[in-house]
Amino acid sequence: MEKEYARRAPGQVRDAILKVLNEAPAPLSVMEICDRVSAVAGPIPRSSIQSYLSLNTPRLFAREARGIYRSSNPSNLSLPLPRSPEEPLRPPFRIGRATLFHAEALRWLDEQPARSVHAVVTDPPYGLHEYSPTQQKKLRERRGGVWRIPPSFDGHRRSPLPRFTTLTTEQLAELERFFHEWGRKLRPRLVPGAHVFVASSPLLSFIVAGALARAGLERRGEIIRLTTTMRGGDRPKAAHAEFPEVSVMPRSNWEPWLLFREPIEGRVQDNLRKWKAGALRRPRKDKPFGDVIPSAPTRRAERALAPHPSPKPQAFLRQVVRAALPLGEGTVLDPFAGSGSTLAAAEAVGYASVGLENDTEYFDLACDAIPKLARYAPTTTSRSRH
Ligand SMILES: C[S@@+](CC[C@H](N)C(=O)[O-])C[C@H]1O[C@@H](n2cnc3c(N)ncnc32)[C@H](O)[C@@H]1O
Structure with missing residues (x-):
């Protein structure tokens, strides 16, 4: 399993965790993240998920409580930002x-x-x-x-x-x-x-x-x-x-x-x-x-x-x-x-x-x-x- 996991492209697991957290309606436990990431990206040991979470918190993930995570950065969300950033702002x-x-x-x-x-x-x-x-x-x-x-x-x-x-x-x-x-x-x-x-x-x-x-x-x-x-x-x-x-x-x-x-x-x-x-x-x-x-x-x-x-x-x-x-x-x-x-x-x-x-x-x-x-x-x- 470790071998298979080691062959993945760089960032693949991190991105899969991000996707799973972005799609969840509420924060997830490490076990839930592990199950969902394994379902989309193949089996990944829980310890590896845990180290990805630790390494990227608070930059990408936020710890809501002990062992509970969500995505930390709202720019990870595909929020509705209806105006293009180049469009000039009207004065107040x-x-x-x-x-x-x-x-x-x-x-x-x-x-x-x-x-x-x-x-x-x-x-x-x-x-x-x-x-x-x-x-x-x-x-x-x-x-x-x-x-x-x-x-x-x-x-x-x-x-x-x-x-x-x-x-x-x-x-x-x-x-x-x-x-x-x-x-x-x-x-x-x-x-x-x-x-x-x-x-x-x-x-x-x-x-x-x-x-x-x-x-x-x-x-x-x-x-x-x-x-x-x-x-x-x-x-x-x-x-x-x-x-x-x-x-x-x-x-x-x-x-x-x-x-x-x-x-x-x-x-x-x-x-x-x-x-x-x-x-x-x-x-x-x-x-x-x-x-x-x-x-x-x-x-x-x-x-x-x-x-x-x-x-x-x-x-x-x-x-x-x-x-x-x-x-x-x-x-x-x-x-x-x-x-x-x-x-x-x-x-x-x-x-x-x-x-x-x-x-x-x-x-x-x-x-x-x-x-x-x-x-x-x-x-x-x-x-x-x-
Ligand atoms: C349901 S309408 C509000 C209508 C209002 N109650 C009225 O009586 O006219 C919601 C408005 O929020 C604006 N909107 C959507 N997302 C926004 C955002 N992220 N920031 C600011 N305005 C946003 C939409 O363009 C829309 O005009």
């Missing part, structure tokens, strides 16, 4: 108390001062690759990919929606790694007690929640945004008539918003005094912030102000953003700003905010949309589809 856009940066979230976080963010409200790319350059090109050219036009039952034209049931096991593992890395980079920038609201999907929220908990954020609940989303997949494709009493999956009438908190220092009251964070702001003095928020799909008038593929409605966002700063003091961050709707909501409720958007087209769109969305008066009538 500022309006009122909001600032939007044309920036990639993980890189930007690396450069921020410690404990400078008091809350996060964000709607990240749920499946990651729907905002990759390839998928965005397909969306913009209306050539399909992960973006599908949901079936129309009432003659209205539907907006494209990403289909998450198409994600492969590898893409799901990458999703876990991305959100774990994001959580790890975010945490030092958060003040103790900072709340983190993350929009998700019923199909993927368990992965994102697990990754953020693994990064050390404290799970505080889940907000249910009551809204009907046109996820499609209700009836068997091309066999509606044959199976008239069948639903392929439940019709989605809610959207999960994961709620996490950076661990507090001492008691909540001390944390509130020192860091202005650690709790949620009540909608009224006599009413606690609740975890079910009636909402509706983003209305057509609002979508016209912010023509992004996944706009969240102001009526909902303003409630969440307001709750995110218990004393109304501090800065709300949206690292995946899209049309800038979180920044607009922050403007509308009088909070300071910072947003990041990596895609140049969406950055430009947001600069135009933020002031309009901030002034937008949500109504409760006239429904249009998300």
